[in-house]
Amino acid sequence: MDKLILDDGRVAIVSFVKKDDSTAEYLRFINRLIDEKTNILADKKFNLKQEEEWKKMQIENQKKRIGYTLVARISGKIAGTSGANLGKFKEKGNASLGIAIAKEFRGIGLGEALLRLNIRKARKIYNPKNMVLTVFSTNKIAHNLYSKVGFREFARFPKWIKHRGKYCDMIYMKL
Numbered sequence: 669m670d671k672l673i674l675d676d677g678r679v680a681i682v683s684f685v686k687k688d689d690s691t692a693e694y695l696r697f698i699n700r701l702i703d704e705k706t707n708i709l710a711d712k713k714f715n716l717k718q719e720e721e722w723k724k725m726q727i728e729n730q731k732k733r734i735g736y737t738l739v740a741r742i743s744g745k746i747a748g749t750s751g752a753n754l755g756k757f758k759e760k761g762n763a764s765l766g767i768a769i770a771k772e773f774r775g776i777g778l779g780e781a782l783l784r785l786n787i788r789k790a791r792k793i794y795n796p797k798n799m800v801l802t803v804f805s806t807n808k809i810a811h812n813l814y815s816k817v818g819f820r821e822f823a824r825f826p827k828w829i830k831h832r833g834k835y836c837d838m839i840y841m842k843l
C-alpha cells in the first residue's frame with residue numbers, strides 16, 4: 669500500500685486490484701468515464717459480468733507478473749486507476765501504461781502522483797526496455813501531464829481515433 673499526499677492536503681491510498689474489491693464500484697468508475705465521453709478508448713459501457721472478468725484478469729496478470737492495475741482511493745472511494753501491461757512474445761520487454769482519474773478528483777495532483785508511482789513500480793517489477801503510453805491528440809491535459817513526467821512523442825497514427833464524432837491522431841509517447 670502506498671500513500672500519496674495531494675495538493676489540497678487530502679491523502680490517496682494506492683493498492684493493486686484485489687479479489688475482495690467491489691466489482692460494482694469498479695464498474696461505476698469506468699462507466700462514468702464512458703458516460704462523460706472522455707478521452708479513453710472504451711466507447712460502450714461495461715456490465716457487471718465483463719467487469720468481473722476484467723478484475724479476474726488483473727489478478728491473474730499480477731500473479732503471472734505481466735501486468736497490474738493500481739487503484740487510488742480517497743476517503744475509501746475510487747479516485748483513479750493507473751495500469752502497466754507488458755507486451756506479448758518478443759514485445760514483452762516493453763510496458764504500456766495508462767491512467768484515468770474520476771472527474772471530481774482531477775486537478776489536485778493525483779494524476780501526476782499516481783503516474784509517477786506507477787512508473788516507479790513498473791521499473792522495479794519489470795525493468796522494461798521501454799515504457800510507452802498513448803494519448804489522443806485532442807487530450808491536451810493528458811499530453812501536458814505525460815510531457816511533464818518525461819514522456820516524448822515517438823510515433824503518431826494520423827486521424828486514427830473517432831472521438832466525439834471527429835477523427836483525431838493517436839500519439840505514442842515513450843519515457
Ligand SMILES: CC(C)(COP(=O)(O)OP(=O)(O)OC[C@H]1O[C@@H](n2cnc3c(N)ncnc32)[C@H](O)[C@@H]1OP(=O)(O)O)[C@@H](O)C(=O)NCCC(=O)NCCS
Nearest residue numbers: 707767768769774775776777778779780803809810812813
Ligand atoms: C489526464 C488526467 C489523468 C490528469 O490527471 P489530474 O489528476 O487531473 O492531473 P494533475 O492534477 O496531477 O496535474 C498534472 C499535470 O497535468 C496537466 N494538467 C492537469 N490539469 C490540466 C488542465 N486543466 N489544463 C492543462 N493541463 C492540465 C498539467 O501539466 C499538470 O501539471 P501542473 O499542475 O504542474 O500544470 C485526468 O485529467 C484524467 O483522467 N482525464 C480523463 C481520462 C484521460 O484523459 N485519461 C488519459 C487517457 S490517455
